Amino acid sequence: MAFSGTSTAPLEQHSAAPSPLFHIAPQRGWFELRPRELWDYRELLYFFVWRDVKIRYKQTFIGVAWVVLQPLLTMAVFTLFFGHLAKLPSQGLPYPVFYFAALVPWTYFSTALLGATGIVVENQRVITKVYFPRLILPISAVLSGLVDFSIGFLILVGVTLGYGLHPGFAALYLPFLLLLAVATALAVGLWLSALNALYRDVRYVMPFLMQFWMFASPVAYPASLVPQRWRWLYGLNPMTGVIEGFRWALTGQGSPPGVLVLASSAVVLLILAGGLLFFQRMEGTVADLV
């Protein structure tokens, strides 16, 4: 077969494996998760995360500095108003450490959730032109926040050590706590992302939701302020466990994660499962809606 094209190998990467067979049919049933397909598109996931990070840093004037400045400035504001002015307790920790240890995971969560909510609509042009498992979008939003998180985390460790506090073995809990934050962001993000594609005014609710959620988590105050009989409800908020856990893991002070963290993890898994189903259900026809 002679051809005047520039490449000399036809059907390159596909010729080794047999051609895949795709079925196209109307939406049926509730459950259609395709993990194999997600794995096939892992490179695209990487590219979406890379794009998000690159653009974020290109667009801002101060670039990387913003990643560091934002939680630091918030910490300064909290220290001043919640700490010195309102004199809220801080579990024996110096105010900056108390707030910063909460703000780093919180900022990650809030950015990831907001990112995930809007990402499907933001990418409407691409969604209507090319196929890829749409699930990749909210996953990429949740993962791209981790880049900022790592930078914030390094500063956090610096600040903590700077105040003479040392993390102990408790620090081993940190990856699990982070995983819980990621899972929560993804779980809720899937629901919101799908809802936002269906009903465009969801994004107006987001600022209120995030504010409320922040105050419902022990960011500006310790969980010990919450009356004992409401502690169980308070603990169902996964971010409660994450934030308290972060403080404890980094400084050795405060309360270790307890049963409530397990309970909230279970809740997150349920929300995640529901979110996956809901998102997949919407996936097939989202291109018609955006």
Add this chain to the structure above:
Amino acid sequence: MNRVVIHAEQLSKRYRIGQIERPLQLREVLTRALRSPLSFLRPAPRETFWALKDVSLEVREGEVLGLIGRNGSGKTTLLKILSRITRPTAGRAEIRGHVGSLLEVGTGFHPDLTGRENTYLSGAILGMRKQEIARKFDEIVAFAELEKFIDTPVKHYSSGMYVRLAFAVAAHLEPEILLVDEVLAVGDIKFQKKCLGKMGDVARAGRTVVLVSHQLNQIRRLCHRALWLDDGSIRRDGPTAEVVSAYEAAMTEGDRSSPSRSNSATQKARFLRWEIAEPQGNSPHTLHTLGPAKVRFLLEVHQPISHAHHGVALYNADRQLMWGYGTDNLDLQAGLHEAVYEFPSLPLRPGMYSWLVTLWDESGAVDLWESIPDMLVATESYQHARDEWAGILNLPIALKIGPCTESRFPVVSPSGGNPT
């Protein structure tokens, strides 16, 4: 016989009209639910229309299938369903092989990223592996002729550069099945030719291609088989020449009888069709010569018209007016008339052009017809090789360069000597 790579059965797609117009607002849904819970539970009846109705087709490996039809006939919807971008309302299909879909130029491009970054991003979105993109990167940049600008943010590109890069990326996509939607209708003629060439390579390399295009000459050139979609259903399916001719015939007459256009009860006259009367070629709408040509417009007059004005205008693909002419004081009896324009030459840059013919009388416009199909000027090119110096006119010159033979004007030699 090659194996079947696309097998579609009774594909149908229904859209709710309200769905497309405006996405719902959550607060509307909630207020509706609160006000009348029962009506909320009953799905609201909404106007629907079927973009595709019972479309069944089979495509074999290596075939190049052309999809033609008017705007809104369902071609893009069919491609979207086959690309898995949207799901059908009914019917099913099976696709054997990796699918690459080119439904627009510049899929995934972000203005703040450089050409290099966008190449990787767009390539990945279109389905190429990172390794593949890296390997083809130099080729892509060379195809787009953007070596110097590849590391500049794309927002600084001119629209031409943008299109070239976007298409270069898309052109190097090598899936087993390629679905293309009119993306070849962008860019200047020279670039289009390059893209057509690459498309041809793809087809010759044994890949299966489904191509949607309004440019029938493209379809004729590239496709073995054509499918004519009309109002969501298949009107004709067969060898390219056959289907395209049938489509063209219907377009020149059929469009004139579509209800939205004519109000024939009150219309005094209307233009029916046009053709290139001379020189006679394969297609009555393609101009092959830069020499004398005759263009003929057919006019059907229902009621006698007096003191009429007839105008004609020629537009290029960018909707620039090439030429216009008007005649006054025409008296036309009822019956079939023709307006024949004799041109000593139509020195136009090769490409697509459209004629506009008008007829006015004292009471106003009698008919304004944007002629269909477009006129394709497919002549030799006497233009500069570089696109930016090509221009609108294609003047068939004869050029002689050599030592100076004689001159009407005194020539002063550079040494300042006496005039020769």
